[in-house]
């Protein structure tokens with residue numbers, strides 16, 4: 001959101017941010033009102049996603065051109081060209097009936113944004129014998145609710161300009177699959193979320209708190225919010241603490257990690273089991289101790305049957321401990337790094353640091369080298385490693 005000519009203008013990401021975290025909306029509102037500097041804590045991961053997203057968008061643009069489509073590329077919004085200028089250029093392009101419009105800008109009714117592509121259809125509208133539908137490129141492998149909210153917003157803006165609500169909205173996924181969704185099926189949800197956001201803005205400023213949520217790792221405010229929780233010694237700093245447990249402990253007069261660590265073990269917290277409270281209290285005590293001593297604190301737990309490491313089968317000569325790393329953002333996904341620890345007949349662990357694929361072809365085919373402790377002329381895959389190793393196991397041979 002931002003102030004344009006004295007009016008707050010919202011974007012599709014404001015809708016998503018509101019659904020992810022109400023505190024985020026309050027911070028962004030404070031920035032738009034000039035009360036706070038923008039957060040700078042964008043993670044490298046979100047930068048990578050943004051770059052890969054741009055590449056995906058450019059590749060789809062090229063595929064349209066290669067298919068002979070007439071593509072009008074609108075000028076980008078920059079220091080010399082205002083957002084209103086680009087929105088005006090979009091209006092001109094849709095009136096002219098371009099087959100595909102790239103980077104269409106909308107600005108109206110207090111909302112704005114950029115649709116990747118407008119695709120001309122044969123449905124009649126106020127424009128003439130044609131109208132447009134929106135297509136957005138998304139790096140994800142599946143369509144997410146936010147994509148559809150965003151497309152509903154663009155559809156609403158298009159309806160304003162062409163006098164006709166688009167029938168379909170299109171998503172081009174990172175896999176290059178193209179999915180279409182009927183706008184009418186999602187419009188009620190979109191309008192509901194939009195109204196809730198506007199109601200929240202009208203009621204602002206609100207006393208929200210940066211309780212950690214999954215969106216934090218992508219959020220530009222992550223450093224800001226981390227620091228706030230540290231300054232407050234917030235209960236969310238206790239490892240394994242859930243947000244509902246924070247609320248219950250806070251309601252019982254235990255608002256900080258320090259207070260929890262020093263609480264009496266038999267403290268009664270409404271709607272929290274005594275064992276749960278004691279587990280959280282001991283965890284908080286460990287962390288408080290580590291803060292004071294600057295030494296790693298730990299507590300040895302008594303072994304329990306069928307719990308933790310006790311769930312593992314008895315050790316065997318043929319045991320393999322296997323780990324695999326992947327890169328889901330690589331084209332079609334990539335599983336590229338294999339780690340295997342084998343146990344030799346003398347019971348010594350053996351690690352092969354070269355257990356990875358040397359080429360992309362080998363990587364995709366999943367053909368890392370076998371661990372050094374396994375002699376295999378015809379080694380071919382991790383599965384074969386397992387098979388070969390099981391073959392070496394006297395326990396399994398006897399079974």
Ligand code: SF4
Nearest residue numbers: 021210216219222225
């Ligand atoms: S970092 Fe997390 S808590 Fe803070 S504004 Fe972002 S999403 Fe909300």
